[in-house]
Structures are given as structure tokens and as C-alpha cells.
Amino acid sequence: MSVVGIDVGFQNCYIAVARSGGIETIANEYSDRCTPACVSLASKNRMIGNAAKSQIITNFKNTVHGFKKFHGRAFDDPFVQAEKPKLPYSLHKLDNGNTGIKVRYLEEDKVFTCEQITGMLLTKLKETSENALKKPVVDCVISVPSFFTDAERRSVFDASQIAGLNCLRLITDTTAVALAYGIYKQDLPTPEERPRNVVFVDMGHSSFQVAITAFNKGKLKVLSTAFDPYLGGRNFDEALVDYFCEEFKSKYKLNVRDNPRAVLRLHQECEKLKKLMSANSSDLPLNIECFMNDIDVSSRMNRGHFEEMCAQYLMRVEMPLKVALEQSKLSRDDIYAVEIVGGATRIPAIKERIAKFFGKDVSTTLNADEAVARGCALQAINSLLTCIVLH
Ligand SMILES: Nc1ncnc2c1ncn2[C@@H]1O[C@H](COP(=O)(O)OP(=O)(O)OP(=O)(O)O)[C@@H](O)[C@H]1O
Ligand SMILES: [Mg+2]
Structure with a gap:
């Protein structure tokens, strides 16, 4: 039996395991150490992670992403209400007032709880761990944001149970990062x-x-x-999307916001552009073929302009x-x-x-993407040892 650390991010998930040789991050069947937090429900099957991400545009109504912050939140919560019109899939008020996700799955209309959706994602992460480690994985430590309330933490915990995991502890993202930092530092001051x-x-x-x-x-x-x-990063993507929606309206007379598929494509391109701008300060092109009504669109952006557009976020x-x-x-x-x-x-x-x-x-001593999962893996080993001692 192995014990793993899991970082369930808003966009990306990572799994790490502490082994005798050190901490390792586990790769999935795509040889990718990052598994997208995405679940796609279809008429015959469900896809999770990388396979689901490739369905974001084609099966947009039934491909669920960006759901982490619905954990433990009422449907009437202002955050949920503000997110709702921006989502390509539908939300639904559950009988207990919580936020449910409405999709068409196996030819039926279904409403899933947020715990069930994260449960599906965690099931996938469990399978990925078991395939890589070649043994059953049940015990784990999962990270949550430091601002998560008790209800939100409880909801993530419930999701882990749905996935058949035994969550030894939930730890906050930044504590996990601190653990990952401390473990390799040989030169720390004495007590x-x-x-x-x-x-x-x-x-x-x-x-x-x-x-x-x-x-x-x-x-x-x-x-x-x-x-x-x-x-977070998505605010910067949204600023770019807003800008190009306006530009394409005047330049090509396109109402991008009326077409969910076009909005999703633009989002993907804007995220790529944002990442390119981190490495290049020159003018960069944005080209999307057959964007809407068979029209190819193109534009340009540079880091200086991007920073001006995002001033309200940078200030925060x-x-x-x-x-x-x-x-x-x-x-x-x-x-x-x-x-x-x-x-x-x-x-x-x-x-x-x-x-x-x-x-x-x-x-940037730590691996920016994997540090949280690595800290969770350390906490997992620690919690397991404590359990063994206590029992
Ligand atoms: N080179 C880059 N330049 C700018 N942004 C980047 C770059 N690489 C990744 N990002 C952004 O980082 C964000 C993803 O970061 P990360 O994987 O840490 O988030 P997450 O853990 O899923 O989310 P959260 O911690 O909010 O739950 C995305 O917005 C992505 O576009
Ligand atoms: Mg994160």
C-alpha cells in the first residue's frame, strides 16, 4: 500500500509520493505530471483529465472545469451567481441549497454534486497513482486553499471518500509548499x-x-x-478575452459572447498568448482560423499593453x-x-x-507546479507514521 499527496488545483492536479529515493511526482498515461481538473460526460462514457480537456470545445455543455470553488457553497452564494453566466455548462440548485452541476450523461439529464465531480477526478488520480506505483493506493493527503471554510474542506473530504480514498489530512497549499522547502534544506538554524x-x-x-x-x-x-x-491567472486570461471580444466586434462585426464555442477557443488562445508574453516582451500575434462564421481573425498584443489592461489585478x-x-x-x-x-x-x-x-x-528554488503535491506527499508519510504509532 502506498500513501500519496494530491494537489487538486482549480486548473491543474498533481500527485506525489515519498519513496526511499526522495519525493517523486507521478506521471499519468500521457506521460504528463499535470492532470487537468476537468471531467467530460458523454453519451457512452466519461473522460477525466487530459482526455476531458480535449472535449472542452466539442462537448462544451457537458465538460466540467473550474468547479473547485463550488465546494461547500450555496447555489445562491454571490460567487456562484457571478460565475454562472460565464460557464459553458449549467449549474443547478440542489435540494439542500448547494451548487449542483447539470449535464447530459449516458443519454440522461443528470445533476451531480460538486463532491461527485471532484470524486470522479480523484478516482482518476487514484488510478494514475496505482498504475504508476503498481500497488493499491488508498491513503492520501489533499491540499486545500488556506481560505477554504470548514464546509468547503468537508466537501473536499467527502469527495475523497466517494473516490475510495482515505484522506489522512487536508493541508493548506502554502503549508505544503513550506514542507517541500524545509525537507531539503540542510543548513537550517538549530532550535x-x-x-x-x-x-x-x-x-x-x-x-x-x-x-x-x-x-x-x-x-x-x-x-x-x-x-x-x-x-489568479484566470483574471489575466479574462482581461485578454474581453479585449479581443471588443476588438473583433468592431473589426469583424462578430458577437463572440453569443457563441460559447468561440468564447472557449478564444480563452484557450488567450491563455497561450499570456504564457508567451511571460517570455517575450515584443509584439506577438493572435491568429484563429475559422473563428466564427468562417471568418479568420487576427490581432496583436504585447506585454506593455497587457500590463496596462491588467493594472486593476496587478494592484491587488x-x-x-x-x-x-x-x-x-x-x-x-x-x-x-x-x-x-x-x-x-x-x-x-x-x-x-x-x-x-x-x-x-x-x-524559484521550488518546482512552481509540483511543490504543493510534494509537500502533501511529505505530510502523507508523516501522518501515516503517526497513525501507526498511535494504533
Ligand atoms: N509561463 C506562464 N506565464 C503566465 N502564466 C502562466 C504560465 N504558466 C502557467 N501560467 C498560468 O498559471 C495558472 C495555473 O497555475 P496553477 O497550476 O498553479 O493553478 P492551480 O493550482 O490549478 O489553481 P489554484 O491554485 O488557484 O487552485 C494558469 O492561469 C496558467 O495560465
Ligand atoms: Mg494551486
Whole structure:
């Protein structure tokens, strides 16, 4: 039996396992260590992960993604109501008032709970682990955002049970990252010495989390946590989508918003463009063939313009950093390093803002995509050993 750590992201999931040789991240059947948080329900079968992602456009009404934040939320919650018109699939109010997801599956109209959808995703991640490790996987540790409420955590826990997993613990994303950092540091101060204070910043697809942690050998203390639960890479994609929708309306007389498939295609292209802009500051093209009504569309964007468009989001980077620093009661000089993880911290303007706030360069010692899962794997081994000792 093996015990794994699972990072269930808004967009991407990773699984890691602690083995005698160290921590390994597990690859799926596509040799990809990232499994998209996507479930596609069809007339004859269901697809999960990479296979589901390829159905996002063709089977848009029944391909569910971006559901992580519906965990434990009422259908009437303002966040759910604000998301609803933007989703290609339908939401449905469940009898208990929670958010359900309505799809057509096996030729029938079905409403799934968020726990069931995440349960399907976790079932897939369990299978991926079992195929890679060639043994049954039941025990696991799963990460949740630090701002998740008890109801939201409970809901993720219930999803793990649906998948036949035994979730030993849920830990927060930033604690997992801190564990992944601490394990390989041989030169941490002894318990008698002044601790080493490290800031961990994680910006994923949907949220922004910060934690300040004090390290001594064998000891980790979280001094403060702060977050903006609604700031992440997807805000930057949406800013680009909004911009091009307007441009294509005037340039090609296309009402992109009226066509869900076109919106989804534009989203995919905008995300690619955003990533390209992280590495290039020059003008970059956006071309989509047969976009709508057989019209090919094209445009250009560059990093400078993109940053202007996203000023409202970039402005929000500072506040959680400030809150975390104040709550930790440390000054900037007490900070040893600022470690960044999460895909959206690759945006140069985000890195710059974090570095400017702390007055030091950001460090990228950790694997930005896999650090959370790796920390979960460490916690998993730890929790399992504690269980064995206690029983
Ligand atoms: N090179 C890059 N430049 C800009 N953004 C990037 C780059 N690489 C990845 N991203 C963005 O990072 C985000 C995904 O990051 P990550 O996998 O950490 O999110 P997640 O863990 O699924 O989400 P969350 O932590 O909010 O649940 C996406 O918005 C993606 O477009
Ligand atoms: Mg994440």
C-alpha cells in the first residue's frame, strides 16, 4: 500500500509520493505530471483529465472545469451567481441549497454534486497513482486553499471518500509548499538559533495565497497567512478575452459572447498568448482560423499593453503581502527569502511586484507546479507514521 499527496488545483492536479529515493511526482498515461481538473460526460462514457480537456470545445455543455470553488457553497452564494453566466455548462440548485452541476450523461439529464465531480477526478488520480506505483493506493493527503471554510474542506473530504480514498489530512497549499522547502534544506538554524523566516507566495489559476514561515532544524512554524481568493491567472486570461471580444466586434462585426464555442477557443488562445508574453516582451500575434462564421481573425498584443489592461489585478498583489508581513510582526529585514510557486507567478509583472514589496529578488528554488503535491506527499508519510504509532 502506498500513501500519496494530491494537489487538486482549480486548473491543474498533481500527485506525489515519498519513496526511499526522495519525493517523486507521478506521471499519468500521457506521460504528463499535470492532470487537468476537468471531467467530460458523454453519451457512452466519461473522460477525466487530459482526455476531458480535449472535449472542452466539442462537448462544451457537458465538460466540467473550474468547479473547485463550488465546494461547500450555496447555489445562491454571490460567487456562484457571478460565475454562472460565464460557464459553458449549467449549474443547478440542489435540494439542500448547494451548487449542483447539470449535464447530459449516458443519454440522461443528470445533476451531480460538486463532491461527485471532484470524486470522479480523484478516482482518476487514484488510478494514475496505482498504475504508476503498481500497488493499491488508498491513503492520501489533499491540499486545500488556506481560505477554504470548514464546509468547503468537508466537501473536499467527502469527495475523497466517494473516490475510495482515505484522506489522512487536508493541508493548506502554502503549508505544503513550506514542507517541500524545509525537507531539503540542510543548513537550517538549530532550535537555539534565530529562525529563518521565509515567505511563500502561490498564485494559481484562481487564487493568490501568502504565508510567512519560521524554520529551525526539524521545526516549522507558520507565522501568518493572507490571501486574495479571487486573484489568479484566470483574471489575466479574462482581461485578454474581453479585449479581443471588443476588438473583433468592431473589426469583424462578430458577437463572440453569443457563441460559447468561440468564447472557449478564444480563452484557450488567450491563455497561450499570456504564457508567451511571460517570455517575450515584443509584439506577438493572435491568429484563429475559422473563428466564427468562417471568418479568420487576427490581432496583436504585447506585454506593455497587457500590463496596462491588467493594472486593476496587478494592484491587488500588494495587499495580501502587506497583511502577511504585518501579522507576522516581522520587518522586511527579517525575511531570508521569498519563494514563489504557482503558474501565475511566472507573469513578470507579478514577480516584479512581489520583489519590490519585499525589497529583494524572488527565489524559484521550488518546482512552481509540483511543490504543493510534494509537500502533501511529505505530510502523507508523516501522518501515516503517526497513525501507526498511535494504533
Ligand atoms: N509561463 C506562464 N506565464 C503566465 N502564466 C502562466 C504560465 N504558466 C502557467 N501560467 C498560468 O498559471 C495558472 C495555473 O497555475 P496553477 O497550476 O498553479 O493553478 P492551480 O493550482 O490549478 O489553481 P489554484 O491554485 O488557484 O487552485 C494558469 O492561469 C496558467 O495560465
Ligand atoms: Mg494551486
